[in-house]
Amino acid sequence: MTVLIVGAGLAGLTCARHLHQQQIPVTVLEAEADVGGRVRSDHVEGFTLDHGFQVLFDAYPAVQRNLDLRALDLQPFEPGAIVAQHGHQRVLTDPLRDRNWGDVSEAAITTAIPVADKLRTVRLALKLRGQEGDQDAEPDTQSTLEYLRTEGYSERTIDSFFRPFFGGIFLTRDLSTSAAAFRFYFRTLASGQTTLPAAGIGAITQQLAAPLRAAGAIRCNARVAALLHDGDRVTGVRLSDGEEITADAVVLATEAPSARALANLDPPEGALETAAIYFAGLEPLYTSRKIVLNAAPDAFVNNAQLLTNVAPSYAPQGRHLLSAVVLGAPDLDDGQLVVAAMQDLRQMFAGDQRALQALLGYYPLKVYRIRYAQFPQPAGIYSRLPENRTGQPGLYIAAEWTEASSINGAMTSGERCAALVGAELRQQSAAA
Numbered sequence: 001m002t003v004l005i006v007g008a009g010l011a012g013l014t015c016a017r018h019l020h021q022q023q024i025p026v027t028v029l030e031a032e033a034d035v036g037g038r039v040r041s042d043h044v045e046g047f048t049l050d051h052g053f054q055v056l057f058d059a060y061p062a063v064q065r066n067l068d069l070r071a072l073d074l075q076p077f078e079p080g081a082i083v084a085q086h087g088h089q090r091v092l093t094d095p096l097r098d099r100n101w102g103d104v105s106e107a108a109i110t111t112a113i114p115v116a117d118k119l120r121t122v123r124l125a126l127k128l129r130g131q132e133g134d135q136d137a138e139p140d141t142q143s144t145l146e147y148l149r150t151e152g153y154s155e156r157t158i159d160s161f162f163r164p165f166f167g168g169i170f171l172t173r174d175l176s177t178s179a180a181a182f183r184f185y186f187r188t189l190a191s192g193q194t195t196l197p198a199a200g201i202g203a204i205t206q207q208l209a210a211p212l213r214a215a216g217a218i219r220c221n222a223r224v225a226a227l228l229h230d231g232d233r234v235t236g237v238r239l240s241d242g243e244e245i246t247a248d249a250v251v252l253a254t255e256a257p258s259a260r261a262l263a264n265l266d267p268p269e270g271a272l273e274t275a276a277i278y279f280a281g282l283e284p285l286y287t288s289r290k291i292v293l294n295a296a297p298d299a300f301v302n303n304a305q306l307l308t309n310v311a312p313s314y315a316p317q318g319r320h321l322l323s324a325v326v327l328g329a330p331d332l333d334d335g336q337l338v339v340a341a342m343q344d345l346r347q348m349f350a351g352d353q354r355a356l357q358a359l360l361g362y363y364p365l366k367v368y369r370i371r372y373a374q375f376p377q378p379a380g381i382y383s384r385l386p387e388n389r390t391g392q393p394g395l396y397i398a399a400e401w402t403e404a405s406s407i408n409g410a411m412t413s414g415e416r417c418a419a420l421v422g423a424e425l426r427q428q429s430a431a432a
């Protein structure tokens, strides 16, 4: 019994870990020079640069089931956010979880959000955080925007808070993403912490890969060019250098466009793009561990965060690391992107002379453009996603696109695929 897993992202690695635990021999084939897929970090001159701004919600059920969170040395953000608009910054927070009493009282009196919406948010958090499971419990029939309006939120709160905050999670500010995703994220946010592993977001996939690497079960720089068939049955893969490898089962754990190129499958269409621009500075820009949201309707930077306030290990001693997130794929070269982001950062901190002075000392480190960060998830999508089992014998899927475009979705898909493949291989060997 041998299993080939094509792709060493979260889903492929989670699947491989579970099969390995079932004593089923696996080989993970990864096209890139290292594992991790979309969850990777670079370490450059003492700075930790994640491939795009990404956080780990420690309340994700699949994260709790699959990761050693203590070993990741998670560094928490403070709940809520700082909202920048019209040259002012205002604190919004979750009074049920924030232990920064200064922020809680400032958020309580701010008029940026109507009192009725603050109460709605507390009520929603209390309602959702009792729920369990890897998905939202309610019908998936509305967009997030429709849901927020149905819940009675004012357009002011939707525009100044929900668009930039959930824009940073959904990678689009139009709130067209399914309300089922919104409720799941809201529940996760309300139930735990938003964190960064001290060694970077890539520490997650490195942790999953470690026992597989030790067992010699990972091959990097191994791009799969085609699947091998015997009649209907998928029997192995051909690598781009021509090498052929056969197996009892092949698990496709690639992102949707690569899967479409390799097999006759129907993964979700479309791609959400984003860019992260890293700046280093000598002075802290602000002191809190909250994300700063740009509520301007014409925002270029959606959100910015002084990562070293949350995880000092992200920079060498005496330096500060700022990341600015741009949604979509602006038609600018890296130099122009840096200039446009810095201009917008100056707008976001326009009312704070100290911050503006500090910003003068910030210099660009690196730009990451992520061409495929997530697939779009409009209302109704979850019932249309493929299953782990394909119509082709010997071929299975472990990838976010059987569940949801998220860390939790990818890991849950990996778990489910491993259970399915393990059961079917055992059945086949019992019948033989």
Ligand SMILES: Cc1cc2nc3c(=O)[nH]c(=O)nc-3n(C[C@H](O)[C@H](O)[C@H](O)COP(=O)(O)OP(=O)(O)OC[C@H]3O[C@@H](n4cnc5c(N)ncnc54)[C@H](O)[C@@H]3O)c2cc1C
Pocket (backbone or CB within 6 Å): 006, 007, 008, 009, 010, 011, 012, 029, 030, 031, 032, 035, 036, 037, 038, 039, 051, 052, 053, 054, 055, 168, 169, 222, 223, 224, 225, 253, 254, 255, 258, 274, 370, 372, 373, 374, 398, 399, 400, 401, 404, 405, 406, 407, 408, 409, 410
């Ligand atoms: C910038 C950014 C922000 C995000 N923010 C969040 C967030 O806040 N919360 C959240 O939950 N999720 C977030 N996500 C989404 C989350 O990271 C993904 O849903 C998840 O990582 C997908 O994992 P995967 O294993 O399905 O795919 P991938 O990580 O894409 O792994 C696929 C792997 O297959 C490999 N591969 C492809 N083709 C081949 C081939 N032919 N041969 C061999 N290997 C191949 C690729 O190199 C890759 O390593 C974000 C993603 C990005 C990029």
